[in-house]
Amino acid sequence: MPAKSTAAVKDKSGRSLGVRAQKTRQKFLDATAKLLAERSILDISVTEIAREVDSVSSLFYHYFESVEDAARHLAQEVSSEMPAMVELIDGDWTGAEGLQRARDLSEAYLDHRERTRGVLLLRNQAADRGDKRFLAIRRDALEPLIDQLTELITGAQARGDVAADLHPYLAASALVSLLEKLSAYARSVRHFNASRDDLVDTCARMVYTTVSGK
Amino acid sequence: MPAKSTAAVKDKSGRSLGVRAQKTRQKFLDATAKLLAERSILDISVTEIAREVDSVSSLFYHYFESVEDAARHLAQEVSSEMPAMVELIDGDWTGAEGLQRARDLSEAYLDHRERTRGVLLLRNQAADRGDKRFLAIRRDALEPLIDQLTELITGAQARGDVAADLHPYLAASALVSLLEKLSAYARSVRHFNASRDDLVDTCARMVYTTVSGK
Numbered sequence: 001m002p003a004k005s006t007a008a009v010k011d012k013s014g015r016s017l018g019v020r021a022q023k024t025r026q027k028f029l030d031a032t033a034k035l036l037a038e039r040s041i042l043d044i045s046v047t048e049i050a051r052e053v054d055s056v057s058s059l060f061y062h063y064f065e066s067v068e069d070a071a072r073h074l075a076q077e078v079s080s081e082m083p084a085m086v087e088l089i090d091g092d093w094t095g096a097e098g099l100q101r102a103r104d105l106s107e108a109y110l111d112h113r114e115r116t117r118g119v120l121l122l123r124n125q126a127a128d129r130g131d132k133r134f135l136a137i138r139r140d141a142l143e144p145l146i147d148q149l150t151e152l153i154t155g156a157q158a159r160g161d162v163a164a165d166l167h168p169y170l171a172a173s174a175l176v177s178l179l180e181k182l183s184a185y186a187r188s189v190r191h192f193n194a195s196r197d198d199l200v201d202t203c204a205r206m207v208y209t210t211v212s213g214k
Numbered sequence: 215m216p217a218k219s220t221a222a223v224k225d226k227s228g229r230s231l232g233v234r235a236q237k238t239r240q241k242f243l244d245a246t247a248k249l250l251a252e253r254s255i256l257d258i259s260v261t262e263i264a265r266e267v268d269s270v271s272s273l274f275y276h277y278f279e280s281v282e283d284a285a286r287h288l289a290q291e292v293s294s295e296m297p298a299m300v301e302l303i304d305g306d307w308t309g310a311e312g313l314q315r316a317r318d319l320s321e322a323y324l325d326h327r328e329r330t331r332g333v334l335l336l337r338n339q340a341a342d343r344g345d346k347r348f349l350a351i352r353r354d355a356l357e358p359l360i361d362q363l364t365e366l367i368t369g370a371q372a373r374g375d376v377a378a379d380l381h382p383y384l385a386a387s388a389l390v391s392l393l394e395k396l397s398a399y400a401r402s403v404r405h406f407n408a409s410r411d412d413l414v415d416t417c418a419r420m421v422y423t424t425v426s427g428k
Contacts, residue, residue, distance in 0.1 A: 129254070166419045170412060172397070185387070206380070
């Protein structure tokens with residue numbers, strides 16, 4: 001499960017929750033995440049979530065307005081994993097450490113994607129459909145990573161290592177969607193005669209080349 | 215509008231259509247495409263499509279089972295533009311022609327994506343949701359391009375120009391989704407302080423580097 005946010009946990013009316021209520025709320029979130037990993041949100045009812053945790057729908061509605069509301073909270077929880085990824089790529093990319101940083105990022109992203117698959121799929125589909133709240137959650141999650149990569153590419157261009165016609169922000173966005181896209185292959189990679197290691201290697205190499213020009 | 219398929223055009227029962235009927239059918243398709251460029255398929259009714267072309271719903275149902283059925287035919291029409299893109303990248307990538315080929319591909323893809331935006335968005339969302347028919351349409355459209363890029367990367371690896379840890383098929387798939395992703399930015403690119411040319415340059419440079427190792 002993703003790391004929990006340190007902000008005070010609240011019910012849907014904005015009241016802070018005690019320890020016991022927080023636990024109940026988290027159980028509902030975990031059950032929602034479990035069901036989202038199996039099927040579409042359209043096929044998940046509050047009754048079913050409540051049944052998963054031996055509770056009742058009315059208690060679910062004390063914390064969340066709807067299954068979608070719970071899914072939004074899950075998507076926000078998942079976003080809290082991103083700062084650690086930004087830290088992974090902070091530092092020197094000019095030598096062999098660069099390729100190692102690219103590998104660490106690819107591993108971490110793949111791992112993140114696999115653990116939170118249902119939630120991220122829902123977030124991305126809702127955002128692609130134009131849902132403003134999920135768009136904001138995705139932007140907040142990915143922007144620090146894109147910004148960090150943009151800065152690295154800008155630095156490499158200033159040193160003359162990377163072609164000047166690469167737009168740093170667009171290239172950084174492309175790399176993040178490449179991580180996203182290739183991570184999505186993790187479960188079907190054997191159909192392409194490839195392994196999970198091939199995925200990590202390919203992501204890492206493309207990120208490294210774009211960021212370092214090597 | 216995309217080039218028409220050369221296969222005989224049929225109604226939904228599989229009967230071949232005369233010239234006049236083909237024109238009517240195409241009008242329905244064009245109206246569906248126009249509406250899809252403006253809003254979600256969920257908000258488009260057969261009545262509305264019929265109204266766009268001064269016809270009636272019952273005639274629409276002579277050719278198509280539903281709005282989704284018409285959208286599937288549109289997605290197939292759009293796929294017929296892909297072979298021309300595969301031809302664009304056929305040839306030598308070792309010198310400056312390589313970068314030019316990458317630019318031509320990026321231009322063509324961006325152009326294709328802009329003209330067929332509504333249809334491609336629908337196709338991708340349906341495919342991402344796991345719809346088997348749209349998945350097959352997308353696979354048939356993109357696979358020739360992925361295969362051609364895979365072959366180019368494999369050749370460059372054999373010459374020692376491209377790192378051996380790149381998985382050719384995965385890298386080729388990543389490039390195609392990068393084209394797709396960056397093309398999707400075309401309408402919002404000014405928010406990132408970038409131009410359409412920046413998009414083409416960035417796509418081209420990333421494709422060129424991955425395919426040629428330069």
